[in-house]
Amino acid sequence: METGERDPLEILASPLGLPCGLRLENRLVKAAMSDSLGDGAGQPTEDQIELYQRWARGGVGLSVIGEVQVESRYPEKPGNLVLRTDRDHAMFQRLASGGAEGGSRIWPQLGHAGALAHAPISQPAGPSALDVEGLRCAGLSVDEIKALPRIYADAADRAKADGFTGVQVHAGHGFLLSQFLSPLFNRRSDGYGGSIEARCRIIIEIVRQVRAAVGSDFAIGLRINSSDQLEGGLTEDDSLAAIELLSNESIDLVDISGGTYFPGAPSSSDRRSSGPYFVDFARRARQVTQVPLMVTGGFKTRSDAAAAVASGAADLVGLARALVVDPELPSHWLAHDAVDPTFPRFASNPLGGVTAWYTMRLTDIARHHERDVERSLEDAINEYDDRDDHRVSAWKRSFGRPGE
Numbered sequence: 551m552e553t554g555e556r557d558p559l560e561i562l563a564s565p566l567g568l569p570c571g572l573r574l575e576n577r578l579v580k581a582a583m584s585d586s587l588g589d590g591a592g593q594p595t596e597d598q599i600e601l602y603q604r605w606a607r608g609g610v611g612l613s614v615i616g617e618v619q620v621e622s623r624y625p626e627k628p629g630n631l632v633l634r635t636d637r638d639h640a641m642f643q644r645l646a647s648g649g650a651e652g653g654s655r656i657w658p659q660l661g662h663a664g665a666l667a668h669a670p671i672s673q674p675a676g677p678s679a680l681d682v683e684g685l686r687c688a689g690l691s692v693d694e695i696k697a698l699p700r701i702y703a704d705a706a707d708r709a710k711a712d713g714f715t716g717v718q719v720h721a722g723h724g725f726l727l728s729q730f731l732s733p734l735f736n737r738r739s740d741g742y743g744g745s746i747e748a749r750c751r752i753i754i755e756i757v758r759q760v761r762a763a764v765g766s767d768f769a770i771g772l773r774i775n776s777s778d779q780l781e782g783g784l785t786e787d788d789s790l791a792a793i794e795l796l797s798n799e800s801i802d803l804v805d806i807s808g809g810t811y812f813p814g815a816p817s818s819s820d821r822r823s824s825g826p827y828f829v830d831f832a833r834r835a836r837q838v839t840q841v842p843l844m845v846t847g848g849f850k851t852r853s854d855a856a857a858a859v860a861s862g863a864a865d866l867v868g869l870a871r872a873l874v875v876d877p878e879l880p881s882h883w884l885a886h887d888a889v890d891p892t893f894p895r896f897a898s899n900p901l902g903g904v905t906a907w908y909t910m911r912l913t914d915i916a917r918h919h920e921r922d923v924e925r926s927l928e929d930a931i932n933e934y935d936d937r938d939d940h941r942v943s944a945w946k947r948s949f950g951r952p953g954e
Contacts, residue, residue: 590944592632664726716769903927
């Protein structure tokens with residue numbers, strides 16, 4: 551879609567006010583990724599602080615820190631941060647202030663992996679007990695489900711105390727709240743399963759309690775799948791119904807993504823060869839909500855980003871791998887001589903290799919070595935796995951072994 555007579559620079563550089571009153575200086579967002587740069591005990595590291603400072607200096611309007619756990623029992627990876635009571639308050643404050651340089655904003659994404667929790671440091675549990683190929687988990691009790699809103703609210707309150715200006719509630723990509731939305735994971739017959747209204751209930755309860763904890767001037771975002779892209783999973787029609795329901799709550803931003811980390815499931819990039827992934831769905835979502843919309847996935851050119859905003863489908867554009875290829879990309883796109891990133895091509899594609907390559911490059915960026923380090927996908931997998939193994943040991947020392 552063409553942007554018409556409007557200048558792409560003007561479109562992307564325009565500020566956006568959120569319902570809570572928070573102002574974002576432009577339309578480009580560093581979308582949540584699992585950077586896996588915590589210290590293995592749920593605390594930020596110097597590398598992580600420098601990484602988010604670099605993105606702030608590079609001109610993003612907002613950065614979202616992926617997979618910041620609301621508790622330690624169900625992490626996505628051992629490099630996740632944890633917003634626990636005895637966290638290193640000073641390091642979290644430094645992360646919050648570093649990611650806000652130059653007028654940028656930074657929010658933690660409130661995560662809980664549920665059935666997809668990292669098995670070496672967890673006992674995975676989701677909405678329903680499952681034992682299928684590639685996935686085994688227990689089911690949460692009603693009491694455990696009813697405890698979730700307070701757990702999320704306490705984590706959001708700690709984030710606010712550390713200096714963050716908002717949070718994103720993670721209800722996408724197959725993790726716990728996404729599992730509640732999906733009939734493939736959620737087979738409950740009580741008030742938390744069945745219809746889309748019931749499957750959405752726990753997310754509504756969480757949003758309400760988070761808002762009560764943080765007040766009216768703190769931003770609450772939500773990431774949600776357009777669909778799970780799995781047979782029997784969340785459909786686009788049910789996702790639209792959930793977005794409409796949640797629009798009646800006090801949320802400030804809906805981040806539309808898609809897909810799942812269910813073992814063996816293809817990624818969104820595997821399903822689409824070119825162009826942004828979820829803009830067409832966002833146009834449908836625009837018909838059921840007035841909440842600002844962000845679309846994440848597949849944006850590789852400034853023209854595509856500007857077209858999504860100019861068309862009215864999106865208010866914000868979420869960038870992930872593009873900002874790993876070029877951490878200063880916003881400053882380029884917000885200049886007249888815009889330069890689009892050049893993405894790497896790989897001769898082979900071992901399972902998990904591309905994800906490992908991008909994840910390990912985050913450390914290179916934090917250390918200003920991104921132009922000096924060359925690694926194959928096989929090397930990236932080995933580095934990634936070795937680092938996780940070391941952090942599993944650190945996690946167990948800090949939080950105990952699964953079931954203890």
